[in-house]
Amino acid sequence: MPITKAPDKPAYWLILSRNKLVRIESQSTLFFARHTELQFASEYIDSAVRIGEYRQTECFMLDMEQQEPDHHNAELIGLRDALISENDDAFNIIARAWQVAVFLRTHRYCGQCGSQMQRVDWELATHCHRCQHRCYPRISPCIIVAIKKQEQILLARGRHHKQGMYSTLAGFVESGESLEQAVHREVMEEVGIKIKNLRYFDSQPWPFPHSLMMGFLAEHDSGEINVDGEEILEADWYTADSLPVTPPEFSIAGRLIKAALQ
Known part of the structure; x- marks a missing residue:
């Protein structure tokens, strides 16, 4: 699941803010849209991570980290509440998105030499170019x-x-x-x-x-x-x-x- 350029065609999107999922107008936390329609998260599009497929369509994760969405109908819901309210098919993709976000948030710096880590663009990993230490998601x-x-x-x-x-x-x-x-x-x-x-x-x-x-x-x-x-x-x-x-x-x-x- 490498860092991926956002597609021009419609896809499913999961958007994280703080430790919660973004939901608009009480709809699903899985947005089906073109990335140009996600205006409230547009500055994070270049950091989109492909996390798999949902209903045979590509699904991407955007992490707004501590920023809250600037959308009048947006609400933030906890991960457990989202997993309960969504259908069973959505469970794995939501769970995977959260685990990827936690990994990227907690591996900004090298645990071996302290230098800033860089995201690997062909696999889900972070890499330190100073000491060549590479990290993968913890399980x-x-x-x-x-x-x-x-x-x-x-x-x-x-x-x-x-x-x-x-x-x-x-x-x-x-x-x-x-x-x-x-x-x-x-x-x-x-x-x-x-x-x-x-x-x-x-x-x-x-x-x-x-x-x-x-x-x-x-x-x-x-x-x-x-x-x-x-x-x-x-x-x-x-x-x-x-x-x-x-x-x-x-x-x-x-x-x-x-x-x-x-």
């Missing part, structure tokens, strides 16, 4: 697991969850760990139980800010729930007809919950 591997015990599923409320939201357990993979080792460690650390019959389910890029979630299904082996009180505040076993508020199904957590209960 942080995470595991997420749905644990079942007979007809019940373990759901937990984390410190950073919205009020009343319960979800499956998740955590970052540590250096030197396999995915499977990370699952067993996170489960033991967060709720104090052992699991068995661990099997891979699916994966999903997750732009908060640059995670790759790798999902697993597992069964309870032994032990009683004992939350760590730090990451996890509450956890319990739930049946399909007694579920608390859980993540939507466009998220891998929502799909894991549905798969486990089926």
Whole structure:
């Protein structure tokens, strides 16, 4: 996804301002327009980044960074709200746009010698011409697991969850760990139980800010729930007809919950 000259033909555009997405007149955050129609973001057109295709049409990202759009009908909406309000097809392209923007914002200077980095024009990377250090977007591997015990599923409320939201357990993979080792460690650390019959389910890029979630299904082996009180505040076993508020199904957590209960 190199830096690309804006096309003359209509394309889809995602425009970022601060840490939010721009929306006009409560329409989609994906603008279908020629770049000449985006007057409020015209000074950023030369920095357009092609981030893929949406509905078989090229899609570009413009990052206004800290500048707010000068448009009387513009509003800024959070990334989570945008992902929920858009259709499922838009999820990946919005997530990718945000991860690209975060990378470019945080790699202006070389981490090795401190010089200003330059964008590479044929791949998504930044390069230091002084010391030849090159950087690519960071991807942080995470595991997420749905644990079942007979007809019940373990759901937990984390410190950073919205009020009343319960979800499956998740955590970052540590250096030197396999995915499977990370699952067993996170489960033991967060709720104090052992699991068995661990099997891979699916994966999903997750732009908060640059995670790759790798999902697993597992069964309870032994032990009683004992939350760590730090990451996890509450956890319990739930049946399909007694579920608390859980993540939507466009998220891998929502799909894991549905798969486990089926």
